[in-house]
Amino acid sequence: xxxxxxxxxxxxxxxxxxxxxxxxxxxxxxxxxxxxxxxxxxxxxxxxxxxxxxxxxxxxxxxxxxxxxxxxxxxxxxxxxxxxxxxxxxxxxxxxxxxxxxxxxxxxxxxxxxx
Amino acid sequence: xxxxxxxxxxxxxxxxxxxxxxxxxxxxxxxxxxxxxxxxxxxxxxxxxxxxxxxxxxxxxxxxxxxxxxxxxxxxxxxxxxxxxxxxxxxxxxxxxxxxxxxxxxxxxxxxxx
Numbered sequence: 001x002x003x004x005x006x007x008x009x010x011x012x013x014x015x016x017x018x019x020x021x022x023x024x025x026x027x028x029x030x031x032x033x034x035x036x037x038x039x040x041x042x043x044x045x046x047x048x049x050x051x052x053x054x055x056x057x058x059x060x061x062x063x064x065x066x067x068x069x070x071x072x073x074x075x076x077x078x079x080x081x082x083x084x085x086x087x088x089x090x091x092x093x094x095x096x097x098x099x100x101x102x103x104x105x106x107x108x109x110x111x112x113x114x115x
Numbered sequence: 116x117x118x119x120x121x122x123x124x125x126x127x128x129x130x131x132x133x134x135x136x137x138x139x140x141x142x143x144x145x146x147x148x149x150x151x152x153x154x155x156x157x158x159x160x161x162x163x164x165x166x167x168x169x170x171x172x173x174x175x176x177x178x179x180x181x182x183x184x185x186x187x188x189x190x191x192x193x194x195x196x197x198x199x200x201x202x203x204x205x206x207x208x209x210x211x212x213x214x215x216x217x218x219x220x221x222x223x224x225x226x227x228x229x
Contacts, residue, residue: 031214031215032214032215034218036220042222042223043204043220043221043222044220045220046217046218046219046220049217051214088157088158092213092214100146100163100170100213101146101148101163101170101210101213101214101216101218102148102160102163102171103148103150103158103218104160105157105158105159106157107156108157
């Protein structure tokens, strides 16, 4: 069973701080990794996508991937109250299904940014 | 900015009835997906679709489910005989390619089976 694990939270940070969200996955052959933001009652919104080891930065967001440790993280710098949402980690697994792009999601981490 | 659209936003149906959920993927995308999210649970993959056929399906996607691309823009999910446990948010997603491409989600259809 291919699993994606995240702490459910809630993770509470003050406005302006760095929020650090973590995700581990069980399938060592996983190919690509996604971070989505989901507001309550809404659909997942793509924030970052990474498939090479190391860091990838986009504005206030940095995704970090370590395939050897089967670990992917998302850093949010200068956190704002509008960043308060559930952050979903999704993994494109190995094998035929993964090669077709289907994603396995974690349960998500709820982030609360306090003004 | 191009986006995935879905209709209806909310569908209420009685157990045993057939429902069709509709999606319009982003126009230059070639790969299409359906996911569902039961309230309070994680997003689950249902099916992927490419070149007018199913590429991959999950255990959830049993014989009561079917997908179709009836024309050049729409992508549909049909549930033949709905059950109470089919109540969920259903999301359509699309991408230009497979594992090395971003996957964008539509706003979802909330299906309520009574």
